[in-house]
Amino acid sequence: MRLAPLLLLLLCACEEQATAPLLADNIVITEAIPGQTMSAGFMTLRNNSNEAIEIDAVRSTEFAAVAIHESSIENGIARMRPLKTLTIAAKSHIALQRGGIHLMLMQPKGSGQSGDDISLSFYSGETLLLELTTQFSRGNQ
Numbered sequence: 001m002r003l004a005p006l007l008l009l010l011l012c013a014c015e016e017q018a019t020a021p022l023l024a025d026n027i028v029i030t031e032a033i034p035g036q037t038m039s040a041g042f043m044t045l046r047n048n049s050n051e052a053i054e055i056d057a058v059r060s061t062e063f064a065a066v067a068i069h070e071s072s073i074e075n076g077i078a079r080m081r082p083l084k085t086l087t088i089a090a091k092s093h094i095a096l097q098r099g100g101i102h103l104m105l106m107q108p109k110g111s112g113q114s115g116d117d118i119s120l121s122f123y124s125g126e127t128l129l130l131e132l133t134t135q136f137s138r139g140n141q
């Protein structure tokens with residue numbers, strides 16, 4: 001019966017991967033509009049865990065700063081305000097999208113245009129929740 005513990009270990013490893021606590025899909029990072037130094041990030045964030053996830057920092061090695069913003073229309077004027085945290089309820093998802101919550105990626109270290117790889121790291125305090133690599137999406141300004 002020496003095989004049994006090993007088998008159990010392997011099963012655990014698979015299970016862990018299939019249930020990563022935070023996942024992102026439908027990722028769109030806009031190219032900077034000529035003359036500007038900002039890109040917007042849109043995506044769906046999925047919380048697979050049984051506890052709420054609170055993102056309080058997003059970092060990218062390709063940008064000087066990344067902020068979480070929420071857009072709204074006030075008295076007919078489009079505004080954006082920074083959010084300190086982004087909470088995703090247990091077994092739930094939120095959509096970062098135009099006109100709503102989005103990432104604001106500021107001061108690209110590269111060209112800010114297609115062809116550059118972009119890495120994004122999502123944190124809750126010191127805990128790294130999710131790391132992803134993507135590219136700028138063309139024609140999504």
Ligand SMILES: [Cu+2]
Nearest residue numbers: 069080103104
């Ligand atoms: Cu913004």
